[in-house]
Amino acid sequence: MNTTNLKFAIFGVGGTGGVIGGYLANAGNDVTFLARGAHLAAMQKDGLTIHTNHRGDIRIKPCKAMLADDYHDTPDVLFICVKYYGLDAAIALTRRIAGPDTLVIPILNVFGTGAVMQEKLPGKTVLDGCIYVFAKRGGPGIIEQPQEILRVFYGFRPGQCDRLAPKAAALENIMRAADIHAHFTEDIQRDALTKFSFVSPMGAAGLYFGVTSEAFQVPGEVRETFIGLVKEVESLGHAMGITFDRDLVATDLRLMDAFAPGLTTSMQRDVAAGGPSEFKGLVSRIVELGEKYHVPTPLYQKINDWGKAQGLA
Numbered sequence: 023m024n025t026t027n028l029k030f031a032i033f034g035v036g037g038t039g040g041v042i043g044g045y046l047a048n049a050g051n052d053v054t055f056l057a058r059g060a061h062l063a064a065m066q067k068d069g070l071t072i073h074t075n076h077r078g079d080i081r082i083k084p085c086k087a088m089l090a091d092d093y094h095d096t097p098d099v100l101f102i103c104v105k106y107y108g109l110d111a112a113i114a115l116t117r118r119i120a121g122p123d124t125l126v127i128p129i130l131n132v133f134g135t136g137a138v139m140q141e142k143l144p145g146k147t148v149l150d151g152c153i154y155v156f157a158k159r160g161g162p163g164i165i166e167q168p169q170e171i172l173r174v175f176y177g178f179r180p181g182q183c184d185r186l187a188p189k190a191a192a193l194e195n196i197m198r199a200a201d202i203h204a205h206f207t208e209d210i211q212r213d214a215l216t217k218f219s220f221v222s223p224m225g226a227a228g229l230y231f232g233v234t235s236e237a238f239q240v241p242g243e244v245r246e247t248f249i250g251l252v253k254e255v256e257s258l259g260h261a262m263g264i265t266f267d268r269d270l271v272a273t274d275l276r277l278m279d280a281f282a283p284g285l286t287t288s289m290q291r292d293v294a295a296g297g298p299s300e301f302k303g304l305v306s307r308i309v310e311l312g313e314k315y316h317v318p319t320p321l322y323q324k325i326n327d328w329g330k331a332q333g334l335a
C-alpha cells in the first residue's frame with residue numbers, strides 16, 4: 023500500500039471541506055474537490071481562496087474541482103464534509119467511488135455518523151471523525167476561516183476492522199505537514215463525543231437564547247445552561263460506556279472563553295439563513311439517546327420542545 027502520495031477527494035466544499043481540502047492542496051497533495059453550482063464554476067475558473075485571519079489568503083489555483091458525478095477515480099482518502107441532511111448523497115457517492123483501500127472519513131458534528139454510513143456501506147471502510155474549525159463559504163470560490171483553530175480527529179470504532187491502520191497513521195503525518203492538527207485516535211467515540219459536548223450545547227443554547235459567543239463568557243443564565251447541557255452529554259457518554267480523559271465542563275469553558283466575540287456554530291448560521299439545519303442531529307438526538315440509556319436530559323428536552331415549536335425538529 024503506497025502511503026506517501028495519497029489521492030484525496032473532498033465531498034462538500036463548504037466551511038470544513040474547503041479548509042481541509044484547501045490546506046492539503048496548498049501543501050502539494052493531490053486533492054479533488056467535489057462541489058456544485060456557482061461555487062464549482064468559480065473554483066474551476068479562478069481556483070479556491072481561503073481568507074484567514076492568521077496567515078492571510080491561501081489560494082489554490084489551479085484547483086481540481088468537479089461535480090461528484092464526474093469523478094471516476096478511486097481515492098485513497100475520501101473526506102465527507104456535507105451537512106447531515108446531505109448524507110444520503112454522501113452514502114451514494116461512497117458506494118460508487120470508494121475502493122477496498124479507501125479510508126472514508128466523515129467529519130460531521132452529528133455524533134455517530136460514521137456508524138450510520140458504515141451500516142449502509144458493507145465492504146467499505148468508514149471511520150468516524152470530527153473537526154474543530156470555524157469556517158464558512160464566503161462567495162463562490164471563497165472560504166472564510168476567521169479563527170486559527172483547526173484540529174481533526176479520526177479513528178476506527180471499537181471492533182471495526184483496522185486493516186487500513188497504516189494508511190490512517192500515514193495520513194496523520196500528511197495532514198500535520200499541511201498545518202492541520204490531525205489526531206489518529208485510539209478512541210474516536212470519546213473524542214467525537216468530547217467535541218460534540220461543545221458544539222451541541224453551544225448551538226442549542228445559542229439558538230434558544232439567540233446569542234453568540236460573548237454571551238457564554240460571562241456569568242448568567244446562558245453560561246449556566248451551557249454548563250448544564252455539557253453535563254447532560256457527559257452523563258449520557260458515561261451511560262454509553264465512554265470514559266472521558268478530561269473534565270468536559272472545564273475543557274469546554276476554556277475553549278469557549280478563548281473565542282472571539284460574535285461567533286456562532288454552523289447550526290446557528292443555518293437556522294439564521296432559514297434553510298435546513300442539523301438541529302435533529304445535534305439536539306433531538308440527545309433526547310432520544312437519553313431515553314434509550316435512561317439518562318435524564320431536562321435541558322435538552324426543554325430546548326428540543328422549543329425547537330419543535332419553531333419548526334426546527
Ligand SMILES: NC(=O)C1=CN([C@@H]2O[C@H](COP(=O)(O)OP(=O)(O)OC[C@H]3O[C@@H](n4cnc5c(N)ncnc54)[C@H](OP(=O)(O)O)[C@@H]3O)[C@@H](O)[C@H]2O)C=CC1
Nearest residue numbers: 034035036037038057103104108111130131155156157288
Ligand atoms: N463550518 C464550521 O465551522 C464547522 C462545521 N462542522 C460540521 O461539519 C459538517 C459540514 O459543515 P460545513 O462544512 O459547515 O457545511 P457547509 O454547508 O459549509 O458545506 C457543505 C457543502 O457541501 C455542498 N454539498 C452538499 N451536497 C452536495 C452534493 N450533492 N454535491 C456537491 N456538493 C454538495 C454544499 O453545497 P451547496 O451550498 O450547493 O448546498 C456546501 O458547499 C457539519 O456537520 C457541520 O456541523 C464542524 C465544525 C465546524
Ligand SMILES: CC(C)(CO)C(=O)C(=O)O
Nearest residue numbers: 153154155156221287288
Ligand atoms: C465548535 C464549532 C463552533 C467550531 O469547531 C463547530 O463545530 C461548529 O461551528 O459547528
